[in-house]
Amino acid sequence: MTVMERDTPTGIRSSVEEQKRQEAALRAKKLRGRNLAVLAALLALVVLFYAITVVRMGGAH
Numbered sequence: 001m002t003v004m005e006r007d008t009p010t011g012i013r014s015s016v017e018e019q020k021r022q023e024a025a026l027r028a029k030k031l032r033g034r035n036l037a038v039l040a041a042l043l044a045l046v047v048l049f050y051a052i053t054v055v056r057m058g059g060a061h
Helices: 003-007 010-060
Strands: none
Touching: none
C-alpha cells in the first residue's frame, strides 16, 4: 500500500479500482478483436494458397 492509498478515503480507492478493472476489460476486448482479425487474415491466406495449389495442379493434368 502506498502513502497515497493510505491517505485517500475508501470510496475513492474503490472507484479507482473499479476504473482499473473497466480499463482492463476494455483492453482485453480490444485484444480479443485484434486476435480474431489476425485469425481471419491467416485463414484467408490458407484458403488462397489452397485454391492456387488446386488450380495449378489441375492445369498440369
